[in-house]
Amino acid sequence: MQKAHSAVTHSHSRMQNTNTHTLHIVWVNKHADFIGGAERYIYDTVKALAEKGIKSTLLYQLDGEIHPRFTHVFNSAYPITKLSEQLNHHSPNIIYLHQLDQIQDIDTCVQSGIPSIRFFHDHKLFCLREHKYTTIGHNTCQRKTGPGCYVCLGFIGRNSQHKLTVNRLGNLVAQQNSNRNLAGFIVGSEYMSRVLIQHQFELDKTHVIPLFTSSNTSVIKLSQPRHSSQLLYVGALVRGKGVDVLLRAMASLNMEVNLLICGDGPQRDELQRLSQTLGIDHLVKFKGYCRSGTLTKLYQQASALIIPSRSPETFCLAGIEALSHACPVIATSVGGIPEWLQDGINGRLVDSNNILALGGAIRDLLQHPDTTQRNAALAQQRIVQQYTIDRHTHQLIQVFKHLLKENLNQAMTATPMAGGDRHANH
Incomplete structure (x- = not known):
C-alpha cells in the first residue's frame, strides 16, 4: 500500500508545472563522446533543449568514451555506477535512453517508475550482425530476426579488435523483451516504426520524429557554383x-x-x-x-x-x-x-x-x-x-509530456481504494 501511495506522490511531483522550464531529463548512453550519429544527435538536441530551459543530466557507461567538449552541454554528467541510486538521487521527469546494451540497465529504468523512452538509432536490436544485410550475397534484409538469421550466417560477427565472434539469437531476443517494457519508443522514420512493429513492439508506444539538419538555415546560400564532375x-x-x-x-x-x-x-x-x-x-x-x-x-x-x-x-x-x-x-x-x-x-x-x-x-x-x-x-x-531542430524538439517535448500524463494516470489507478482491501484493476 505504501509503495502505491509513494508512486502517486512521485508522479505528482513530476507532473507539477511540466512546462519546458521545469523538465529534467536524464540521458543514458554508452559513450560521452562524439562516437557516431547517436552522440551527435544527443549533443545537438541537449543544446536545443537547454535554450528552452530544460535541464539535462548524462549517465554513461564506465567503459564508454568521454570528452569534455561533449559533456559540457549537460548540466551534469556521471558514469553509471549504481543506476537505481543515481536515478533516485537526480529524480528526473524523463529517462531518455540511446545506445545501451546492458539489459540490467534497461530493467532498472523500467522499475524506477520514471517514464523511460528509447530512441532506436540503428538495427543492433533487430539483427544479429547489426546491419540488416545478408552475409551471403550482401543483399538488403527485411526479415524479422529469427532462426533464418543463422541460415544467412548472421550469427558471425566481429568485435572491436576485428576478431570473429558468435552472436546468439537468445541474447538478442532477451534484449528485445526487456526494451518492450519501456514506456515509449522514438524512431526517425516510418521505416523504423515498421521494424519495431515487426518485432512486436507496441504501435501505440512508438513515436516517429524525423531527424533534423544541423545546418544554420539563416546563413545557407540558396545558390552555389558547383564542380561539374x-x-x-x-x-x-x-x-x-x-x-x-x-x-x-x-x-x-x-x-x-x-x-x-x-x-x-x-x-x-x-x-x-x-x-x-x-x-x-x-x-x-x-x-x-x-x-x-x-x-x-x-x-x-x-x-x-x-x-x-x-x-x-x-x-x-x-x-x-x-x-x-x-x-x-x-x-x-x-x-x-x-x-x-x-x-x-x-x-x-x-x-x-x-x-x-x-x-x-x-x-x-x-x-x-x-x-x-x-x-x-x-x-x-x-x-x-x-527538418529543423525546433520542429524535432517541439515534437519530443510533446511526447515527454504525454508520457508524464500517462504515468500519473497509471499511478492514480494503482492507488489503494478506500478501506485498503480492494485495488483498482490495471
Whole structure:
C-alpha cells in the first residue's frame, strides 16, 4: 500500500508545472563522446533543449568514451555506477535512453517508475550482425530476426579488435523483451516504426520524429557554383554502406569523374585496393573523418552526394544535410531514405547493389546539371523548413509530456481504494 501511495506522490511531483522550464531529463548512453550519429544527435538536441530551459543530466557507461567538449552541454554528467541510486538521487521527469546494451540497465529504468523512452538509432536490436544485410550475397534484409538469421550466417560477427565472434539469437531476443517494457519508443522514420512493429513492439508506444539538419538555415546560400564532375560520399567505410558498389559504378562510366570519400572505417584499406584494381585510384580521394565545417563546404561544391547503402538506413542524415545546401542526392531505395527523397523530384533512387543503375543515375545527373540543380534548389526550401531542430524538439517535448500524463494516470489507478482491501484493476 505504501509503495502505491509513494508512486502517486512521485508522479505528482513530476507532473507539477511540466512546462519546458521545469523538465529534467536524464540521458543514458554508452559513450560521452562524439562516437557516431547517436552522440551527435544527443549533443545537438541537449543544446536545443537547454535554450528552452530544460535541464539535462548524462549517465554513461564506465567503459564508454568521454570528452569534455561533449559533456559540457549537460548540466551534469556521471558514469553509471549504481543506476537505481543515481536515478533516485537526480529524480528526473524523463529517462531518455540511446545506445545501451546492458539489459540490467534497461530493467532498472523500467522499475524506477520514471517514464523511460528509447530512441532506436540503428538495427543492433533487430539483427544479429547489426546491419540488416545478408552475409551471403550482401543483399538488403527485411526479415524479422529469427532462426533464418543463422541460415544467412548472421550469427558471425566481429568485435572491436576485428576478431570473429558468435552472436546468439537468445541474447538478442532477451534484449528485445526487456526494451518492450519501456514506456515509449522514438524512431526517425516510418521505416523504423515498421521494424519495431515487426518485432512486436507496441504501435501505440512508438513515436516517429524525423531527424533534423544541423545546418544554420539563416546563413545557407540558396545558390552555389558547383564542380561539374565532383561526387561526394559521406559516411562510415563499412560494407553495409555499399562504397564498393559506388567505386564499381564509377569505373563503368568512362567519364572523368572525381570522388571524395569523407569518413573512415575497417573497410578503408580494402576500398583503396579496389579503386586501384579498377584503375580509378587517381580519381578517388580518401579524406578520412571531416568536421561539419568542412562538410558544409563540400556539400556546397559537389555535383552530387551519393548514398550507395545496401544496409537499410534508419533515416540517413547526410542526405538531409546535402539537400539543405541544394546538393543533389543519388541514393539507394532502402530503409527510411524514400521518405525524404523522391525519385526524379529532389534526387534519384536506385536499387541497392545495382552497379549499372547507380552508374546510369550518375551519368544522367552529370549530363543534365541545370535540371538537376534546379530540382535540388526547390528541394532545399522544403528541407530547411521541414527538418529543423525546433520542429524535432517541439515534437519530443510533446511526447515527454504525454508520457508524464500517462504515468500519473497509471499511478492514480494503482492507488489503494478506500478501506485498503480492494485495488483498482490495471
